[in-house]
Amino acid sequence: MCGFLGCVVTEEKCEGLVNFALDMIEHRGPDHSSFSFEKLDEKFIYLGHARLSIIDLSEQAVQPFESSCRRYSLIFNGEIYNYKELKSELQKLGYAFRTESDTEVLLTALVHWGVEVLPRLIGMFSFVFFDRVEKKLTLARDAFGIKPFFYASKDNDLYFASELRPLLHLREESPKPNFQRAYDYLVHGDYDSSEDSFIEGVRHIPPAHYFTFDLKVGVASRPTRWWQPDLTKTSSLSFDQAVEKLRGLFLDSVKLHLRSDVPLGVALSGGIDSSAVVSAVRYLQPNMPLNTFSYIASDKSISEERWVDIVNEDMRANGHKVIANEREMQADLDNMLLKQGEPFGSTSIYAQYRVFKLAKDSGVTVTLDGQGADELLAGYSGYPGYRLLSLIESEGWLAAHRYAKRWARSPGRSYLLAWQYLGRIRLPDRLYALVRKKMGRDFQPPWLNTEYLGQNCVRFTEARAPMSDQNRGQRVKEALVNSLMQRGLPSLLRHGDRNSMAFSIESRVPFLTIPLAEFLLSLPEHYLISEDGVTKHVFREAMRGIVPDSHLDRKDKIGFATPESTWLHSMADVIKDWIDQAPDIAFMNKGALLQEFDEVMEGKRPFDGRVWRWVNYLRWCSLMGIK
Structure with missing residues (x-):
């Protein structure tokens, strides 16, 4: 279990920037942290890894992990539980191993079988597999999305990470909200259900998908489903x-x-x-x-x-x-x-x-x-x-x-x-929306600036x-x-x-x-x-x-x-301060939100999950510097 990050970019990144991004995921891998860097043609390739040692605790198993021939590299987050069985099969095919790690087994399996091995893996994983001869990266996520994988591409550059914050740091851009995801979450409690993250331009690899990035042309393929x-x-x-x-x-x-x-x-x-x-x-x-x-x-x-x-x-x-x-x-x-x-x-x-x-x-x-x-x-x-x-x-x-x-x-x-x-x-859908409104679940609540959201192509549906x-x-x-x-x-x-x-x-x-x-x-x-x-x-x-x-x-x-209702009622004054101190979000009407919050606290409106979502989203915006 680990964390990784990296990028393929046309302009060189400073070492301090990459190390600071790795520090952001130290909790995912406190036992070892390092990154590799190389230039191939006109591209700079960074592969960083923070390791939590679980299988084969030796230094030989640290990542980025390279094949003996130096053609292939792998950064990998997760565990392959049937690695011993796969290793035995690969040994019979003539492969030799220098570690007892599942990382080396995964790399060798990818070398031999390519992405065809993915349905045979019993485990949880996200990984980046780099082939220097083909000048190609393969980026993949496990069947159920147990392990995370964020990525963003822009101007033939590619950024990826196990978590959102280090990716944003590597990208060196101020984060902007994804309006549709914000609406889906705040109104319907819907999140993590699509490729989009809460940040504009940053996506998840969906469960049971992979894609490739061709360094020769700087183009990423569309994610391909490998299991259904x-x-x-x-x-x-x-x-x-x-x-x-x-x-x-x-x-x-x-x-x-x-x-x-x-x-x-x-x-x-x-x-x-x-x-x-x-x-x-x-x-x-x-x-x-x-x-x-x-x-x-x-x-x-x-x-x-x-x-x-x-x-x-x-x-x-x-x-x-x-x-x-x-x-x-x-x-x-x-x-x-x-x-x-x-x-x-x-x-x-x-x-x-x-x-x-x-x-x-x-x-x-x-x-x-x-x-x-x-x-x-x-x-x-x-x-x-x-x-x-x-x-x-x-x-x-x-x-x-x-x-x-x-x-x-x-x-x-x-x-x-x-x-x-x-x-x-x-x-x-229309009757469903009407019924939900009658139940107090308005699809266009007054604390949202729906005109602004509509101008940004937000769909007011569930x-x-x-x-x-x-x-x-x-x-x-x-x-x-x-x-x-x-x-x-x-x-x-x-x-x-x-x-x-x-x-x-x-x-x-x-x-x-x-x-x-x-x-x-x-x-x-x-x-x-x-x-x-x-x-x-x-x-x-x-x-x-x-x-x-x-x-x-x-x-x-x-x-x-x-006891969510009890907890949040006892925190009413703190919550009001958080709402008041949060950055002004263009699509949220703080005045209407505070009025509805007061009505919920006074028992004039039913308490439900939207109260926590207000708190959570606005506090998140404050911490992430989103405006």
């Missing part, structure tokens, strides 16, 4: 057969994710997913010292402590817990915002931030957690609107009616709510998940793919990456492998969600005998919940 979830493949396995196969796939994945030369632990929330990871580790390693790290809400009504304690006791784990409050969050907010790099969704991200700090303070360098399970196994509330639509398309309205009645029996649900979920996804006729009868799986690759998981993975790296922790996510994803997305929907609306149906049964039944049978998971 395929919904046309449907498994013929019986439910019991699927249970057995899933059990094996998940245990194999956890086993690979345990490969580490440094201390390892598990982030434990108390829900099925993280509890399954803890339990699988204990199942695979009966005598391994096992440390878990948990956030415990001070509000008992949203606390998961009881569930955390059950797992720790049953799995003989050493549990570490942290409780956070609004004063601590206020003190940490600026640092967390800078580490996140961009605005984010809610105060629950602070709970995660503190869990990784706890792991760091406990001497652990690698953690595993359950991220991605909800998006592969139809978690949360079970995607009820999409499941109803699948049933209507495949079995008719009566089947949907019966399912809605069964779904409503679980806590926090109702028959009417099920149909409201369906209405949300089927309403035409991006809704597309639906294809070829996916009739499997709308849940269609929605899962959207959650995996666009709106949903990408933001959660960003939070996890930046929060863990803020404390030089490598966070691993064993649910997110191509074999697991392809298998789960091939299953019939009623394997994922039972006929009674129980989420993660096949996984719950696959974990019988490994995970405590108390967790497999629970239906009331809370998640990393913080």
